[in-house]
Amino acid sequence: MKHLPDELVLHIISYLEPPELVILQHVSRNFLNLSRDNKLWKSLCFSHSAAERRRRRLAVSTDFDPRLADLIRAADALSSTFDTSVHDSSAPSAELQIDRNKERRKEALIANWDPSYPDEKVNWYQDFIQRHAEQKISWFQDAGSEGREDETIRKEATGAGILFDSDGLADKMIAPLDDGSISIWDASASSQRQGRLMAKSDIGLLPNKGSDLDHDTRLTQSQAIMTETGAVECVSIDSKLKKGFFAVQNVLNEVDLNTLTVVSRTPYPFPITALSEAHHRTPLTVGTNWTIHLHDTRKPPPAPSSVRCELIGGSTDTSFSRLDTGDFGGHVSLSQPGALSILHLPTAREWDGNGDIWVGGRFTSMLNFDRRFFPRLRGTVHSGARLSCITAIPHPFVPQDLRLGRPYSSPAVLRNAKSLPGHTLITAGEYKGKGSLELYGLSSEPTRSINSSDSRTTRNPKAYYQNRQTASSSKLLAVAPHGTRLVFSDGDGNMKWVERDGSTPVRQFNINDFQRSAPETTSTSQLVSAQSDTEAGWGDIVQKILPTVCTSLLSPYSLSSTESLGLENLVIWTGDGKLGMLGFGREPSFDADMFEDALEEQVDAGEKVREKEYSKEMRRALEHQARELRWLRGYGL
Structure with missing residues (x-):
């Protein structure tokens, strides 16, 4: 067949099934290229x-x-x-x-x-793997796991964030632990140490419990503070400046990730419930129970609360509340509590009549702000659902009547709809006790876009879709784009993938079933690093989903080359305080058991070194004693 033209060979192998095509890839380099x-x-x-x-x-x-x-x-x-x-x-x-x-x-x-868009590059071979290959979960070292024999404290992650490299791929995994420390793991797919713990700060760093307290007191107080609020969106990582923002109760901690030291602590009037994505030169949006603020990292930190001053000839107000918490005159007061998710849209996008900041939470409408006129509210979009998560994809919303209309639309009409500039807001939440997955279009074409400042267009039926029937029987907790699909999790521990229309199912699994079946696997090569039920816990849920490819709309990363296989995985943070990497294929991304084996080997190697040194010292001591005896015998003693 080597003399046949590639077009004819490709036509012949198109009759093969996917498992046969995978085997064919091992024949030669030419067949590898053709079969992909x-x-x-x-x-x-x-x-x-x-x-x-x-x-x-x-x-x-x-x-x-x-x-x-x-x-x-x-x-x-x-x-x-x-x-x-x-x-x-x-x-x-x-x-x-x-x-x-x-x-x-x-x-x-x-x-x-076709779920793709005209300007989107898709690796369909990898897409097929993510749609049909077996899912594998690898757990990060010491995140949510039981301690060693000399430790009785269980380490749980209280948040999660990813530090991306310059190519937009995950480089480090960063999370605060319930003991008040910050841990950093290797998350690079090209590293041999992926999943291994690389650095860890002192306990009590985030709740500001220093060494003036004894270890047990510092640990107990840190755990009480770190687990009190329980905010999901409490970590935001600036990959360019290598800084992390960690919300602990009502204090925002800015941490230098190179040195794991706190740069500043900014107090807010109420417990922090949500942080936006951190980008250099763009103020961070901070949501509390009752307010929304813009946090500019270039602004010097406020003076400590112990520093007091008297304004001569100033205001007669004797309250120091504003002095204690900083000047929050430019904040937004919420009539209902609970901002749970904040999304930043790029300012460089084509204007669609909406602002740059979207806020969702326990209230039933999304709040829209223009950063240039903050804190003035630009408008709202009524959802009816209480939202847990807001994200977006840099592609226009395609109305359901074009995807599923009767009669079906022609390919040209659908292609024109996908070619329009725009973005699609994706939200996950709860509506009347059931899960709600919602899509909203933002486009320069008025008939295909919602407009928060115009009540006539916020309910444009061609600009949004709400799936409240087939999404889930329980509340949706998180949602994220994954390749040409959307993935979300619910309160029953399910992770589900659907097409970009928000309703057509692709695949799903339950994290508890996965963890129950893991110990029954007999083959060592197929053993996933998920632990037993006693460690993972029953009734676990996935409360945050983080793609390992940068989802920032300012610098999208294209995965279209052969070398990109296996890079577009998902990091999950469970309600049990565990951090895992979800991949697809025969082998897991990494095996946590190898970390423990390597640690034991290091311990064994250390013991052997110490034994050898002890033997050398004993030998030298005995030789020295023998020389002294010979010297004494020379004197007749």
Whole structure:
């Protein structure tokens, strides 16, 4: 086959199944390149998708639920867009024409399914792996694990953040622990030490419990402070300045990650419940129970509360509350408590009639602010749900009537809708006790965008979609973009992936089932580093999802090369205080058991070194004693 043109070889191998294509990659370098053809794997992603499997199943089914009649008619309308028959079946080109018509019909089906955008580069081979390969969880060293034999305290992470490198890939994993310390793990996929603990600060650093207290008192007080508020969005990492912002109760700690020292402590009037993503030269947005503030890192820290001064001829107000907490005159007061998630949109985007800051929480509307006019509220968008998380993707919202409309839209109409500039807000929360996954369009095209300052457009049916039926039977806790899909977690411990339409399922699993089944695995090579139920706990949940590829809309990272395989994983922070790396494939990203084995080997090696040194010292002592005895014998003693 080496003499055949690549186009013909590619057509032949297109009849193989995915497992056979993976085996074919080991034959030669040429077959490796051909068997990873992007168009081939895009077709495989489509043919194995839930939407296409459902369409084929309904097409051959004769006994179906009458309630699915509309769906079947819609699928038939799309399937019949291109007629596969020919006018003259006896013509010499009749068979070729039938094949061409079938190919055109398949292209129309793929176009309506295609979750990607015209300017987006997708590695469909990796996308297929993330859609269908077995999920593997590797736990970071000492995060949420039981202590060693000489320790009885369980270390739990109280937050999580990722430090990205200049290429937009995860470099370090950073998290505060319940003892008030900060730990840093290696999170680089190219490192041999991925998942290993690299550095750890002293306990009590964040709650400011210093060495003037004894160890037990410092530990007890730190644990009480670190676990009191329980905010999810309490860590924000500035990857450019190598700084971390950690919220502990009502104090925002700015930490130099190079030295693990606190640069400044800024108190706020109420407990901090949410932090925005940190970017150099952009003020950090801080949300408390009752207020919202802008925190400028260039501003010097406020004077300590012990420093008092008297203003001669100034205000007669004797209250020092503003002096104790800094000048918060430019803050937003909330009529209802609980900002839980804050999103920053890029200011360089094409103007869509909305501001740069979006805030969601226990209230039923999203708050929108323009940073230039803060603290003035630009507008609100009523959701009805109480939101736990807000994120976004730098692509326009595609209305449901274009994706699932009857009759199906032509590929050209769908392509034009995807070509418009814009962003899509993605929110997760709770509506009347059930999970709610919601999508909102932000675009320069008024008919495809919501506008927080115009009540007539905030309910534009072509600019938003709310999935409150099939998302989850319990509250949604976190949501994040993952490749060409969306992933979210709920209060039952489930992690679910759906297409970008917000409803079509892709895959799911429950973290508790995963941890229960892990100890039953007998093969050492397939053993995932998930621990037993006694360590992981029952009823665990995933309360935060962090992609290992920079999701900042200011510098998106493209994963389209062969070398990028295995980089687009997810870091999860569980309610049990554990940090894990979720990957896909036969092998886990790393094995925490190796860390313990390596530690034991280091201990054993240290013992052997000490034993050898002790033997040398004893030998020298005995030789010295023998020399003294010989010397004494010379004197007849």
